[in-house]
Amino acid sequence: MTNMSIKSIKFENVGIAVRDLEATISFFTDLGLTVLGRDEVSGEWTDTAVGLDGNHAKIAMLQTPDGHGRLELFEYLHPDAIETEPTLPNEIGMHRVAFSVDNLDDALAIAATHGCFPLRGVATYQDVYKLTYLRGPSGIIVMLAEELPKN
Structure with missing residues:
Protein backbone atom coordinates (compact mmCIF):
# COMPACT_ATOMS: atom_id res chain seq x y z
CA MET A 1 0.00 0.00 0.00
CA PRO A 79 -6.10 1.08 -38.54
CA ASP A 80 -9.09 -0.92 -39.70
CA ALA A 81 -11.55 -1.76 -36.96
CA ILE A 82 -11.41 -5.35 -35.78
CA GLU A 83 -14.76 -7.11 -35.84
CA THR A 84 -15.38 -9.35 -32.83
CA GLU A 85 -18.27 -11.48 -31.73
CA PRO A 86 -20.75 -9.54 -29.63
CA THR A 87 -20.06 -9.93 -25.92
CA LEU A 88 -22.35 -11.94 -23.70
CA PRO A 89 -23.63 -10.56 -20.39
CA ASN A 90 -21.41 -12.96 -18.40
CA GLU A 91 -18.12 -12.24 -20.21
CA ILE A 92 -15.32 -10.59 -18.25
CA GLY A 93 -14.73 -6.96 -19.17
CA MET A 94 -16.99 -4.06 -20.00
CA HIS A 95 -20.12 -5.27 -21.67
CA ARG A 96 -22.98 -2.80 -21.23
CA VAL A 97 -24.05 0.76 -20.68
CA ALA A 98 -27.14 1.42 -18.57
CA PHE A 99 -29.72 4.18 -18.69
CA SER A 100 -32.76 4.94 -16.57
CA VAL A 101 -35.73 6.10 -18.62
CA ASP A 102 -39.09 7.52 -17.63
CA ASN A 103 -41.00 5.20 -19.98
CA LEU A 104 -39.50 1.83 -20.85
CA ASP A 105 -42.17 0.98 -23.42
CA ASP A 106 -41.47 4.19 -25.34
CA ALA A 107 -37.70 3.61 -25.13
CA LEU A 108 -38.15 0.08 -26.49
CA ALA A 109 -40.32 1.40 -29.33
CA ILE A 110 -37.54 3.86 -30.23
CA ALA A 111 -34.91 1.10 -30.05
CA ALA A 112 -37.07 -1.09 -32.31
CA THR A 113 -36.99 1.59 -35.03
CA HIS A 114 -33.22 0.94 -35.08
CA GLY A 115 -33.69 -2.84 -35.26
CA CYS A 116 -32.74 -3.24 -31.58
CA PHE A 117 -34.84 -5.53 -29.38
CA PRO A 118 -34.59 -7.04 -25.87
CA LEU A 119 -32.27 -10.03 -25.61
CA ARG A 120 -35.04 -12.01 -23.94
CA GLY A 121 -37.79 -9.76 -22.56
CA VAL A 122 -38.60 -7.22 -19.86
CA ALA A 123 -38.06 -8.19 -16.22
CA THR A 124 -39.07 -6.66 -12.90
CA TYR A 125 -36.46 -6.29 -10.18
CA GLN A 126 -37.96 -6.41 -6.65
CA ASP A 127 -40.87 -4.13 -7.59
CA VAL A 128 -38.29 -1.34 -7.93
CA TYR A 129 -37.46 -1.39 -11.64
CA LYS A 130 -38.65 -2.95 -14.83
CA LEU A 131 -35.65 -3.41 -17.06
CA THR A 132 -34.18 -5.13 -20.06
CA TYR A 133 -30.94 -5.63 -21.93
CA LEU A 134 -30.94 -5.08 -25.67
CA ARG A 135 -28.32 -5.33 -28.36
CA GLY A 136 -27.71 -1.85 -29.76
CA PRO A 137 -25.66 -0.69 -32.75
CA SER A 138 -22.26 -2.38 -33.18
CA GLY A 139 -23.38 -5.09 -30.73
CA ILE A 140 -23.37 -2.75 -27.70
CA ILE A 141 -25.44 -4.19 -24.86
CA VAL A 142 -27.68 -1.42 -23.52
CA MET A 143 -29.64 -1.78 -20.30
CA LEU A 144 -32.80 0.30 -20.06
CA ALA A 145 -34.60 0.59 -16.72
CA GLU A 146 -37.75 2.35 -15.57
CA GLU A 147 -38.22 2.99 -11.86
CA LEU A 148 -41.60 1.70 -10.74
CA PRO A 149 -43.92 3.86 -8.63
CA LYS A 150 -43.45 3.40 -4.90
CA ASN A 151 -46.46 2.02 -3.03
Missing part, protein backbone atom coordinates in the same frame (compact mmCIF):
# COMPACT_ATOMS: atom_id res chain seq x y z
CA THR A 2 1.37 3.44 -0.91
CA ASN A 3 1.08 6.66 1.02
CA MET A 4 -0.02 8.53 -2.11
CA SER A 5 -3.64 9.57 -2.51
CA ILE A 6 -5.81 11.20 -5.11
CA LYS A 7 -7.66 14.22 -3.75
CA SER A 8 -10.38 14.15 -6.35
CA ILE A 9 -11.67 11.79 -9.01
CA LYS A 10 -14.62 12.37 -11.33
CA PHE A 11 -16.14 9.97 -13.81
CA GLU A 12 -15.95 11.48 -17.31
CA ASN A 13 -17.30 9.03 -19.91
CA VAL A 14 -17.41 5.56 -21.38
CA GLY A 15 -15.70 5.16 -24.74
CA ILE A 16 -17.11 2.72 -27.27
CA ALA A 17 -15.65 1.80 -30.65
CA VAL A 18 -18.46 1.47 -33.19
CA ARG A 19 -18.82 0.18 -36.72
CA ASP A 20 -21.03 3.06 -37.94
CA LEU A 21 -20.75 6.35 -36.05
CA GLU A 22 -23.80 7.98 -37.64
CA ALA A 23 -26.12 5.02 -36.98
CA THR A 24 -24.93 4.81 -33.37
CA ILE A 25 -25.38 8.55 -32.83
CA SER A 26 -28.90 8.27 -34.27
CA PHE A 27 -29.77 5.42 -31.87
CA PHE A 28 -28.57 7.23 -28.76
CA THR A 29 -29.95 10.67 -29.72
CA ASP A 30 -33.34 9.11 -30.41
CA LEU A 31 -33.21 7.75 -26.85
CA GLY A 32 -32.61 11.30 -25.58
CA LEU A 33 -28.86 11.88 -25.47
CA THR A 34 -27.47 14.99 -27.13
CA VAL A 35 -24.30 15.42 -29.16
CA LEU A 36 -21.88 17.71 -27.34
CA GLY A 37 -19.30 17.67 -30.09
CA ARG A 38 -17.66 15.82 -32.94
CA ASP A 39 -14.13 15.66 -34.23
CA GLU A 40 -11.73 13.67 -36.34
CA VAL A 41 -8.53 12.83 -34.48
CA SER A 42 -5.13 11.54 -35.53
CA GLY A 43 -1.47 12.24 -35.01
CA GLU A 44 1.25 11.62 -32.49
CA TRP A 45 -0.84 12.69 -29.50
CA THR A 46 -3.57 10.11 -30.27
CA ASP A 47 -0.98 7.41 -30.97
CA THR A 48 0.55 8.14 -27.56
CA ALA A 49 -2.70 8.45 -25.63
CA VAL A 50 -4.38 5.39 -27.13
CA GLY A 51 -1.24 3.29 -27.58
CA LEU A 52 -2.01 2.53 -31.23
CA ASP A 53 0.26 3.71 -34.06
CA GLY A 54 -1.45 5.40 -37.00
CA ASN A 55 -4.60 5.98 -34.96
CA HIS A 56 -7.19 7.97 -36.96
CA ALA A 57 -10.84 8.09 -35.89
CA LYS A 58 -14.06 10.03 -36.13
CA ILE A 59 -15.40 10.72 -32.63
CA ALA A 60 -18.54 12.11 -31.04
CA MET A 61 -19.27 12.95 -27.40
CA LEU A 62 -22.87 12.41 -26.28
CA GLN A 63 -24.47 13.44 -23.00
CA THR A 64 -27.55 12.39 -21.07
CA PRO A 65 -30.19 15.08 -20.44
CA ASP A 66 -29.26 15.32 -16.74
CA GLY A 67 -25.73 16.36 -17.78
CA HIS A 68 -23.97 13.63 -15.78
CA GLY A 69 -23.58 10.66 -18.14
CA ARG A 70 -21.42 10.80 -21.25
CA LEU A 71 -20.57 8.38 -24.05
CA GLU A 72 -17.62 8.91 -26.35
CA LEU A 73 -18.24 7.05 -29.59
CA PHE A 74 -15.44 6.47 -32.06
CA GLU A 75 -15.25 4.93 -35.51
CA TYR A 76 -11.74 3.95 -36.57
CA LEU A 77 -10.64 5.04 -40.03
CA HIS A 78 -7.13 3.64 -39.46
Whole structure:
Protein backbone atom coordinates (compact mmCIF):
# COMPACT_ATOMS: atom_id res chain seq x y z
CA MET A 1 0.00 0.00 0.00
CA THR A 2 1.37 3.44 -0.91
CA ASN A 3 1.08 6.66 1.02
CA MET A 4 -0.02 8.53 -2.11
CA SER A 5 -3.64 9.57 -2.51
CA ILE A 6 -5.81 11.20 -5.11
CA LYS A 7 -7.66 14.22 -3.75
CA SER A 8 -10.38 14.15 -6.35
CA ILE A 9 -11.67 11.79 -9.01
CA LYS A 10 -14.62 12.37 -11.33
CA PHE A 11 -16.14 9.97 -13.81
CA GLU A 12 -15.95 11.48 -17.31
CA ASN A 13 -17.30 9.03 -19.91
CA VAL A 14 -17.41 5.56 -21.38
CA GLY A 15 -15.70 5.16 -24.74
CA ILE A 16 -17.11 2.72 -27.27
CA ALA A 17 -15.65 1.80 -30.65
CA VAL A 18 -18.46 1.47 -33.19
CA ARG A 19 -18.82 0.18 -36.72
CA ASP A 20 -21.03 3.06 -37.94
CA LEU A 21 -20.75 6.35 -36.05
CA GLU A 22 -23.80 7.98 -37.64
CA ALA A 23 -26.12 5.02 -36.98
CA THR A 24 -24.93 4.81 -33.37
CA ILE A 25 -25.38 8.55 -32.83
CA SER A 26 -28.90 8.27 -34.27
CA PHE A 27 -29.77 5.42 -31.87
CA PHE A 28 -28.57 7.23 -28.76
CA THR A 29 -29.95 10.67 -29.72
CA ASP A 30 -33.34 9.11 -30.41
CA LEU A 31 -33.21 7.75 -26.85
CA GLY A 32 -32.61 11.30 -25.58
CA LEU A 33 -28.86 11.88 -25.47
CA THR A 34 -27.47 14.99 -27.13
CA VAL A 35 -24.30 15.42 -29.16
CA LEU A 36 -21.88 17.71 -27.34
CA GLY A 37 -19.30 17.67 -30.09
CA ARG A 38 -17.66 15.82 -32.94
CA ASP A 39 -14.13 15.66 -34.23
CA GLU A 40 -11.73 13.67 -36.34
CA VAL A 41 -8.53 12.83 -34.48
CA SER A 42 -5.13 11.54 -35.53
CA GLY A 43 -1.47 12.24 -35.01
CA GLU A 44 1.25 11.62 -32.49
CA TRP A 45 -0.84 12.69 -29.50
CA THR A 46 -3.57 10.11 -30.27
CA ASP A 47 -0.98 7.41 -30.97
CA THR A 48 0.55 8.14 -27.56
CA ALA A 49 -2.70 8.45 -25.63
CA VAL A 50 -4.38 5.39 -27.13
CA GLY A 51 -1.24 3.29 -27.58
CA LEU A 52 -2.01 2.53 -31.23
CA ASP A 53 0.26 3.71 -34.06
CA GLY A 54 -1.45 5.40 -37.00
CA ASN A 55 -4.60 5.98 -34.96
CA HIS A 56 -7.19 7.97 -36.96
CA ALA A 57 -10.84 8.09 -35.89
CA LYS A 58 -14.06 10.03 -36.13
CA ILE A 59 -15.40 10.72 -32.63
CA ALA A 60 -18.54 12.11 -31.04
CA MET A 61 -19.27 12.95 -27.40
CA LEU A 62 -22.87 12.41 -26.28
CA GLN A 63 -24.47 13.44 -23.00
CA THR A 64 -27.55 12.39 -21.07
CA PRO A 65 -30.19 15.08 -20.44
CA ASP A 66 -29.26 15.32 -16.74
CA GLY A 67 -25.73 16.36 -17.78
CA HIS A 68 -23.97 13.63 -15.78
CA GLY A 69 -23.58 10.66 -18.14
CA ARG A 70 -21.42 10.80 -21.25
CA LEU A 71 -20.57 8.38 -24.05
CA GLU A 72 -17.62 8.91 -26.35
CA LEU A 73 -18.24 7.05 -29.59
CA PHE A 74 -15.44 6.47 -32.06
CA GLU A 75 -15.25 4.93 -35.51
CA TYR A 76 -11.74 3.95 -36.57
CA LEU A 77 -10.64 5.04 -40.03
CA HIS A 78 -7.13 3.64 -39.46
CA PRO A 79 -6.10 1.08 -38.54
CA ASP A 80 -9.09 -0.92 -39.70
CA ALA A 81 -11.55 -1.76 -36.96
CA ILE A 82 -11.41 -5.35 -35.78
CA GLU A 83 -14.76 -7.11 -35.84
CA THR A 84 -15.38 -9.35 -32.83
CA GLU A 85 -18.27 -11.48 -31.73
CA PRO A 86 -20.75 -9.54 -29.63
CA THR A 87 -20.06 -9.93 -25.92
CA LEU A 88 -22.35 -11.94 -23.70
CA PRO A 89 -23.63 -10.56 -20.39
CA ASN A 90 -21.41 -12.96 -18.40
CA GLU A 91 -18.12 -12.24 -20.21
CA ILE A 92 -15.32 -10.59 -18.25
CA GLY A 93 -14.73 -6.96 -19.17
CA MET A 94 -16.99 -4.06 -20.00
CA HIS A 95 -20.12 -5.27 -21.67
CA ARG A 96 -22.98 -2.80 -21.23
CA VAL A 97 -24.05 0.76 -20.68
CA ALA A 98 -27.14 1.42 -18.57
CA PHE A 99 -29.72 4.18 -18.69
CA SER A 100 -32.76 4.94 -16.57
CA VAL A 101 -35.73 6.10 -18.62
CA ASP A 102 -39.09 7.52 -17.63
CA ASN A 103 -41.00 5.20 -19.98
CA LEU A 104 -39.50 1.83 -20.85
CA ASP A 105 -42.17 0.98 -23.42
CA ASP A 106 -41.47 4.19 -25.34
CA ALA A 107 -37.70 3.61 -25.13
CA LEU A 108 -38.15 0.08 -26.49
CA ALA A 109 -40.32 1.40 -29.33
CA ILE A 110 -37.54 3.86 -30.23
CA ALA A 111 -34.91 1.10 -30.05
CA ALA A 112 -37.07 -1.09 -32.31
CA THR A 113 -36.99 1.59 -35.03
CA HIS A 114 -33.22 0.94 -35.08
CA GLY A 115 -33.69 -2.84 -35.26
CA CYS A 116 -32.74 -3.24 -31.58
CA PHE A 117 -34.84 -5.53 -29.38
CA PRO A 118 -34.59 -7.04 -25.87
CA LEU A 119 -32.27 -10.03 -25.61
CA ARG A 120 -35.04 -12.01 -23.94
CA GLY A 121 -37.79 -9.76 -22.56
CA VAL A 122 -38.60 -7.22 -19.86
CA ALA A 123 -38.06 -8.19 -16.22
CA THR A 124 -39.07 -6.66 -12.90
CA TYR A 125 -36.46 -6.29 -10.18
CA GLN A 126 -37.96 -6.41 -6.65
CA ASP A 127 -40.87 -4.13 -7.59
CA VAL A 128 -38.29 -1.34 -7.93
CA TYR A 129 -37.46 -1.39 -11.64
CA LYS A 130 -38.65 -2.95 -14.83
CA LEU A 131 -35.65 -3.41 -17.06
CA THR A 132 -34.18 -5.13 -20.06
CA TYR A 133 -30.94 -5.63 -21.93
CA LEU A 134 -30.94 -5.08 -25.67
CA ARG A 135 -28.32 -5.33 -28.36
CA GLY A 136 -27.71 -1.85 -29.76
CA PRO A 137 -25.66 -0.69 -32.75
CA SER A 138 -22.26 -2.38 -33.18
CA GLY A 139 -23.38 -5.09 -30.73
CA ILE A 140 -23.37 -2.75 -27.70
CA ILE A 141 -25.44 -4.19 -24.86
CA VAL A 142 -27.68 -1.42 -23.52
CA MET A 143 -29.64 -1.78 -20.30
CA LEU A 144 -32.80 0.30 -20.06
CA ALA A 145 -34.60 0.59 -16.72
CA GLU A 146 -37.75 2.35 -15.57
CA GLU A 147 -38.22 2.99 -11.86
CA LEU A 148 -41.60 1.70 -10.74
CA PRO A 149 -43.92 3.86 -8.63
CA LYS A 150 -43.45 3.40 -4.90
CA ASN A 151 -46.46 2.02 -3.03
